[in-house]
Amino acid sequence: METLRDILDAAARGVFPPADGGTTVVPQACHRDAGVLSFTAHSVVFTDEDPEWVHATLRGLDCDALAATMNPRFLTALLDRTGRRSETIDAMLVGDPLPGGPPLALREIEDANHPRIAYARRRRDDIRAWTAEGAVLVTGRGVGGRLEVSVEVDEDVRHRGLGRALVTAARHLVAEPLWAQVSPGNARSMRAFQAAGYRPVGAEAVLLAPAPRGVAGSAEDAGVAE
DSSP states (O other): OOOHHHHHHHHHHTOOOOOSSEEEOOOOOOSEEEEEEETTTEEEEOSOOOHHHHHHHHTTSSGGGGGGSHHHHHHHHHHHTOOOBBBHHHEEEOOOOOOSSOSSOOEEOTTTOOHHHHHHHOOOOOEEEEEEEEEEEEEEEEEEOOOEEEEOOGGOOOSSSSHHHHHHHHHSSSSSSSEEOOOOTTTTHHHHHHHHTEEEEEEEEEEEEEOTTTTTTTTGGOOOOO
């Protein structure tokens, strides 16, 4: 059976599910993440729920079948059934690794309790993080075990191309495709990733397991830019 990671690895190579208007349901790769991936005319729902429930719920929607998996009514039904939470629908982008060292001075963060690392651990595994002047770059394994990147740039050093330089540098730090999740409304971030050679391949809605008591909405989340 094709796994979520198989589908993601193929998409990184430019091989996508058939554009047949269908929906593929696969098991979650881990308890933390469930959700929906939307490619051109084909969706992938990754959940440990009954696949027949997924298909029946989609058939019951009064909307274009191609839009059904990202329809708010389906996402709400999936959230209610699983008891999970969600934040936004993101664009999925992927960039290939680049040879050589990063063209930017980076210092790896060794402190496991650094706020940005602590935040990332709730969403990813195998976290590594680096600092540049006024910015933080983080990589870790997220949805389906894929390698993901996020950056945070201080307000007083923005509009200087630092974000683009960071996400370009990230491609020099890895030996496999590097994924990014960007809100389509965050035009600044979308432009930075695309200028750094990341390709849009689809959209995703990730459903997160309930946060531990006392974690959701904590102050350390404030101002964090994924």
